[in-house]
Amino acid sequence: MTTNWATKAIGTGEYAEINGLNLYYETHGSGPPMILLHGGLMSGETFGPVIGALAADHLVVLPDLQGHGRTADIDRPIDVRLMADDVAALIDHLGLEKPDLVGYSLGGGVAFFTAVKYPEKIGKLVMVSANIRRDAIPAEMLAQQGQVSSAAMEFMKDTPMFQLYQRVAPRPEDFGRLLDKIGESMSKDFDFSEELRGIRVPTMIVCADADMAPPSHYVEAFKLLDGGLRDAGWMGEGRPKGGHALAVLPGLTHYNIGASPLLAAVALDFIEEHRSQG
Numbered sequence: 001m002t003t004n005w006a007t008k009a010i011g012t013g014e015y016a017e018i019n020g021l022n023l024y025y026e027t028h029g030s031g032p033p034m035i036l037l038h039g040g041l042m043s044g045e046t047f048g049p050v051i052g053a054l055a056a057d058h059l060v061v062l063p064d065l066q067g068h069g070r071t072a073d074i075d076r077p078i079d080v081r082l083m084a085d086d087v088a089a090l091i092d093h094l095g096l097e098k099p100d101l102v103g104y105s106l107g108g109g110v111a112f113f114t115a116v117k118y119p120e121k122i123g124k125l126v127m128v129s130a131n132i133r134r135d136a137i138p139a140e141m142l143a144q145q146g147q148v149s150s151a152a153m154e155f156m157k158d159t160p161m162f163q164l165y166q167r168v169a170p171r172p173e174d175f176g177r178l179l180d181k182i183g184e185s186m187s188k189d190f191d192f193s194e195e196l197r198g199i200r201v202p203t204m205i206v207c208a209d210a211d212m213a214p215p216s217h218y219v220e221a222f223k224l225l226d227g228g229l230r231d232a233g234w235m236g237e238g239r240p241k242g243g244h245a246l247a248v249l250p251g252l253t254h255y256n257i258g259a260s261p262l263l264a265a266v267a268l269d270f271i272e273e274h275r276s277q278g
Contacts, residue, residue: 018089024070025063029055033099037107041161043069050264078181084113098123104258119200128206136213148183150176202243208252222246
């Protein structure tokens with residue numbers, strides 16, 4: 001793991017009672033609202049290296065998703081659809097006006113379903129390293145995911161994920177339970193192609209050039225958004241009608257893209273400057 005998750009950005013941490021969760025979230029900066037959603041076995045602070053850039057001109061809200069970071073687990077599966085309801089409830093709780101969503105990996109799936117289920121609450125969506133079909137992941141990687149359970153906890157004690165959880169979780173002893181739930185979640189087949197095709201908010205799909213799923217998968221996903229099907233023309237008249245975009249970030253992997261300055265740059269460019277031609 002080459003990613004440095006330490007953050008020197010000082011935010012304000014609070015809890016919100018939402019859907020039976022005591023949901024922890026931090027706020028950084030001020031300006032138009034943006035919600036950042038972390039990956040599996042991580043927490044909001046794993047965005048530490050990019051928070052400063054994102055919060056320079058935005059109010060950045062970083063929740064810790066169910067069972068992650070400083071948010072204790074409840075008796076409910078780890079399911080992106082249910083966690084999308086939590087994000088929507090947090091938007092209402094904070095009175096945010098159409099925040100933009102930036103979600104990475106597991107958080108990308110949560111951000112996606114928040115936009116699918118609650119488009120009226122969302123500005124733009126940036127979905128990072130979140131494949132829309134389970135079979136987009138190579139078979140050998142699916143086999144590794146199938147080994148994620150509490151039985152693997154002993155092998156994870158030297159990982160940043162375990163050490164972060166032990167440092168911040170309300171119940172550090174729950175890490176094995178989280179592994180079981182994440183493993184169960186990853187074992188389920190899924191295909192979100194139709195949900196993506198029908199999305200009603202401007203969406204940018206982002207991946208690393210050496211991501212868990214190949215770049216070709218994300219190109220196929222972009223095609224579902226009317227992207228990459230024709231030359232866009234001198235005036236951009238052939239760009240996707242919904243204002244959608246695709247970014248493949250060079251020199252990165254699934255494991256360090258969330259902390260990359262390149263991600264911050266493309267997300268801000270899309271959120272602040274990209275305009276729909278349709």
